[in-house]
Amino acid sequence: MARLPLYLRALSALSERGVPTVSSEELAAAAGVNSAKLRKDLSYLGSYGTRGVGYDVEYLVYQISRELGLTQDWPVAIIGIGNLGHALANYGGFASRGFRVAALLDADRAVAGQRIAGMVVRHMDDLEQIVRDDRVSIGVITTPAPAAQGVCDRLVAAGITSILNFAPTVLAVPEGVDVRKVDLSIELQILAFHEQRKSATDAGPTLPPTAPPPAGTAARGDRGGDLPEVMPA
Numbered sequence: 001m002a003r004l005p006l007y008l009r010a011l012s013a014l015s016e017r018g019v020p021t022v023s024s025e026e027l028a029a030a031a032g033v034n035s036a037k038l039r040k041d042l043s044y045l046g047s048y049g050t051r052g053v054g055y056d057v058e059y060l061v062y063q064i065s066r067e068l069g070l071t072q073d074w075p076v077a078i079i080g081i082g083n084l085g086h087a088l089a090n091y092g093g094f095a096s097r098g099f100r101v102a103a104l105l106d107a108d109r110a111v112a113g114q115r116i117a118g119m120v121v122r123h124m125d126d127l128e129q130i131v132r133d134d135r136v137s138i139g140v141i142t143t144p145a146p147a148a149q150g151v152c153d154r155l156v157a158a159g160i161t162s163i164l165n166f167a168p169t170v171l172a173v174p175e176g177v178d179v180r181k182v183d184l185s186i187e188l189q190i191l192a193f194h195e196q197r198k199s200a201t202d203a204g205p206t207l208p209p210t211a212p213p214p215a216g217t218a219a220r221g222d223r224g225g226d227l228p229e230v231m232p233a
Contacts, residue, residue, distance in 0.1 A: 003041055008064045012096075014057050023054040039231040062227040070098030077136045080143030081106040081114075081152050084166055088142065089117045107147070124151075131158040138162045145169040153180075154168050 010030035014022055024042075028035040034215050049055040049187035065071050076099050078085050089104050091181070097206070104121045106112055122130060130136065139155040141148050141163060148167035155163060156177055163179045165171055171179050 001084045003031070003033060004068055006033070006063050006066065006129060007041070009063065011057055011064070015061055015192075019057055021054045022057055024049060027055065045207070065139075068098075072098070074099050074137045075102035075134050076100065076138045076140055077103040077127075077128070077130060077134075078140045078142060079105045079124070079155075080141060080147070080167075080200065081116065082142065082144075085142035086116060089119065090139065099138070103130045103131070107143075126143050127154055128158045131155070131160060134213055135226075136160060140164045140165060140166070141171075142166045 007027065010027055011022070013030070016025075022030075024035045024039050030037040031038065039049075042060070045061055045067060047055065047063055062071075076087055076094065078101060079228060081104050083106070085106070088104060089101060096100055098164065099118070101119065104116060104119050105124050105127055106121055107124045109123060112121050114121045137160075139151075139160045139162070141151050141155075143151055145167050148165065148169050149171060151167070152163060152171045152173060161177050163171070163173070163177065165179055166183045168183055170181070171181055172179075
């Protein structure tokens with residue numbers, strides 16, 4: 001399931017370029033997986049392609065979209081209209097992927113009432129009514145970490161069972177509620193780890209650290225007596 005959005009993104013790009021068919025090797029390379037895994041994944045959808053021709057791009061887009069539930073409209077509410085919430089509100093890719101931003105909410109009354117991306121920001125006091133009236137399916141949390149759990153609790157109490165969390169904190173939710181977490185700082189830290197390892201490799205091998213002498217013994221140079229004694233601990 002986690003790979004299907006990768007295939008859909010690659011197929012959508014091909015569709016936009018007017019490409020009618022694609023081989024498993026080409027699609028696998030575009031999605032960043034191996035072709036054998038891709039063919040096995042698509043076989044579960046009942047799509048086997050045509051030998052010598054490949055997969056029909058438009059039909060495969062439809063198959064995967066249907067499997068992911070993207071053939072219907074999913075109203076989304078974004079809570080927390082700071083820099084990130086503002087950017088998401090202006091993102092134009094939601095509609096083409098089956099999602100509709102139904103509401104923007106913020107707890108700051110100075111923010112409520114502002115117009116962003118053609119929508120008026122509502123105050124958090126209206127959350128429950130908005131979820132009910134707009135039939136919101138997914139809540140997107142872009143608040144600071146201290147406020148995230150409280151927002152999550154209100155979303156769950158209002159009947160939301162799917163939450164996308166951008167706040168840098170782990171949310172506690174009851175069984176039956178699905179949470180996906182996006183933490184940019186963690187992803188950057190993982191990249192920093194890989195950069196550090198690459199830098200260490202480029203610098204060449206390093207000598208292992210020398211073990212300290214046992215406590216209470218003299219630490220001496222190669223020719224004796226040229227280093228001070230180590231006093232017992």
